[in-house]
Amino acid sequence: MYYICLYAILKYIFKTKQNLKIFKTKEGAIIAKILIIDDSALSRRMLRAILEAAGYSVVEAENGISGIKKFFSDKPDVVLLDLTMEGMPGMEVLRKLKDMDKSARVVIASADIQTSTQKEAIEAGAESYLTKPYTPEQVIKVVKGILEGTNHDN
Amino acid sequence: MIIDDRQKDAITEVINIAFGRAADSLSQITGQRVLLEVPKISILPISQLVEALSEYVKGELVTIHQIFTGTVSGDAMLLLDYQSALELNNLLSEETLKIERITGSARDILTEVGNIILNACLGTFSNLLHFKILFSVPRLQLSELDTMMNSIVIGQEEIRYAMVVTAKFRVKDNEVGGYMIIVLGVASLDVLINAIDKLG
DSSP, X not given: OHHHHHHHHHHHHHHHHXXXXXXXXXXXXXXXXXXXXXSOHHHHHHHHHHHHXXXXXXXXXXXXXXXXXXXXXXXXXXXXXXXXOSSSOHHHHHHHHHHHOTTOOEEEEESOOOHHHHHHHHHTTOSEEEESSOOHHHHHHHHHHHHHTOOOOO | OOOOHHHHHHHHHHHHHHHHHHHHHHHHHHTSOEEEOOOEEEEEXXXXXXXXHXXXXXXXXXXXEEEEEESSOEEXXXXXXXXXXXXXHHHHOSOSSOOXXXXXXXXXXXXXXXXXXXXXXXXXXXXXXXXXXXXXOOEEEEEOHXXXXXXXXXXXXXXXXXXXXXXXXXXXXXXXXXXXXXXXXXXXXXXXXXXXXXXX
């Protein structure tokens, strides 16, 4: 009985730590770090404004290679990733991130609205797919859903 | 190359939906209503393209190109006259001072806007016809019309004839107006017509 209780407590602590569920802002948003990988300064600026207004901290990368480095140095809770970028395309960044860290939580944020591309991204391990232009509500809903474990796009 | 009236009607309808989605995207980005004219479709020898397009645009242009490959390949363009490009940038920039030349940050803003609009258009097109299209990184070009057109020909040597789709748009209450243009080569045109025929 003692071991069962200990196991349950440890499992709870581990899960809580993983999802950062105990730290919330006044508005109820989970305090979490979001990495934006997008070669457009406009897109990064728009996403940063949306995420910071909701209480999240934000890290930016302007290409895939830099994004992968920041993923490991800054340990973000969620990655928002563009697809069409100079250098390494977003789909390749997604596959590399998932290869190196299966628990990486990546949301594609792309202007590509093709259903075939969305399917490919989800099959490659993306948690969700946002098409540009998005509303702040759409972005927050997806990020919040992933952090709280209520997103079921994948 | 000839397409019959039924095929032209079907292509127009698909293009209408695709350009409508693109206009909707522009409206969301600018927060303003976007007025869109009915797209015009023509099939022309490549040598007549400059003449055909000069009917619509004159002087220095800002063009955002999105070259695409896949089931069909070609070049999609957002064409803005210089003043419209400046106005569009000023609508979206966080800078308080209005700019008078297209600078580094303005290039970034306009390229991203072009990326979103052209993807909306081509993506809808692709979804409706069950194509798979791969997009290159969009690029912005500042040039006169004939220089811009030469860059299309050089980039895609298979083009002899091209389907040109033009749709004029205007952001209501602003001096922003422009054209969306898709240029497809002959091989892609055949694929497109086959797919259109399958729609019934």
